[in-house]
Amino acid sequence: MRKSSFKMVSVLMAVLLMAGVLAGCGGTASNDIKIGILSEMTGGNATFGNSMANGAKMAIKEANAKGGLLGKQITAVIADNKSEPSESANAMTKLATQDKVVAVTGVFSSSNAIAASSVAEASKAPFLAVGATNPKVTVDEKTGKVKDYTFRVCFIDPFQGTVGANFVLNTLKLQKAAVLIDNSSDYSKGLSAFFKDAFTKGGGSILTEEAYLQKDQDFKTVLTKVKASNPEVIYVPGYYEEVGKIVKQARELGITAPIVGGDGWDSPKLVEVASAAALNNTYFTNHYSVDDTSPISKAFVDAYKKEYGQAPDAMAVLGYDAANVLIDAIKRANSTESGKIREALAATKDYPAVTGATTLNTTHDAVKSAVIIEMVDGKQTFKATVKP
Structure with a gap:
């Protein structure tokens, strides 16, 4: 092969390689928008994780049926943290670096969320935790500073x-x-x-x-x-x-x-x-009671029962709310760039979630009500609602 021909082939190969890299980065370079669902699908907290993932998947399915997001369909990429902090960090790393998701939601356990948030912060991946209630999830324990890319939809x-x-x-x-x-x-x-x-x-x-x-x-x-x-x-x-x-x-x-x-x-x-x-x-x-009689709650419960054949628990509702808050933030950002999604999440105010109007405050935590549940003959019974 002549030297000039070799150079031409080399340039062509480099162009093709770069095209492949860009195609794998997700966001605007892809035909879909990938959102990660990091959850306790197996292990000691599996019932929470599966409920959470079910709620998030239903929200994404509904959004796609309405035309998707930014003109594209949303693809849910599910990662199992096996109810372990180390696996939570590994799964977040895979979602951010290999799967190229634009943002991540999920995680019930605070220990798992803290581990995942360390990776999210390092990789600048917007992360909206679902059920993790410990203050250290969104605020760095050592510095006392609010984490840039970590948020949550639950009370603390x-x-x-x-x-x-x-x-x-x-x-x-x-x-x-x-x-x-x-x-x-x-x-x-x-x-x-x-x-x-x-x-x-x-x-x-x-x-x-x-x-x-x-x-x-x-x-x-x-x-x-x-x-x-x-x-x-x-x-x-x-x-x-x-x-x-x-x-x-x-x-x-x-x-x-x-x-x-x-x-x-x-x-x-x-x-x-x-x-x-x-x-x-x-x-x-x-966070929630299925005895809630508001129209938005009743509509969600009916849809969830139709989709999964069972009544939702609080984690299913929070998973649904989190996915919708995230979708709304990406829509308001009008972009899949992580910095713009982060800014839109931080500006979330009075989002009409099933668990109640949701505002993310200066520490990236949700300001919302709690409920008291009494167990009566094996059934959850609504006792009271307590506002913040």
Whole structure:
């Protein structure tokens, strides 16, 4: 081959290679707009993750049926974090660098969201967390600065813990509490701290504080210590697998005091693990109740039942809301550039979400109401709505 011909072939190959790279970058170079759904599809929080993903997929399906986004169809790219922080970081890396998504939504666990946000910040990938309530998700623990690219559509634990404490003090009229904390969970440690602070400031007292770890099976030793302190109420800010076992074993030990917790309880499997009878006289704070009779809620519940053959839980609704907030931000940005999407997310105000009008504040957290759920014969029963 002559030298000039070799140069021409080399230039052609370089052009083709660059075209391939650009075609794989997503956004405007692609025929679709890719949105990542990072979720706990397997592992200990799988019921949350699958509900979340179902809600997000339904929102994307509805948007595509209405013509898509910026003249293109939306493709959902689902990544499983296996309910583990390290896998959450790995999955976020893959979404941002290999799948070339323009933004990511999802994640229930605060520990998983904190791990994912580190990658999102480094890669400048807009990330809208769904159910992660610990303040460290959106605010850097070391610097105290708000993270540029990380947001969430749920309330945060200072609010949730205060709602729980005030419910115990003012509605249940109880002032002596025991607290069980999952020491392997940022969510549990954070929520318990805010509950204790609000509870003691409100005149209550913490009689004892015991710890456990995720995947523990036998809680009777710590529950025996709790029983000895004779509390009027027990606060358990954990996830449904451990909570179900704790409630069941507490009742087996003869503990009849009310047991109160947070949104980590919200799973159909809670009843399977604990039993309906054991869950009587238990309550938890949550993002949403299917008993909500507003037109927007009823429309969503009907559509979700038609799509998946079952009623939605709070994570399904939040997954749906998050995907819609993200789609709305991209639409307002009129761009798939990460910086413009970030700016549009930060400007979100009074978005008409199913879980209530959603505004993202200066710390990138949602300002919205909470609900109190009572378990009655194995069924979630709406108790009250608490506004921020």
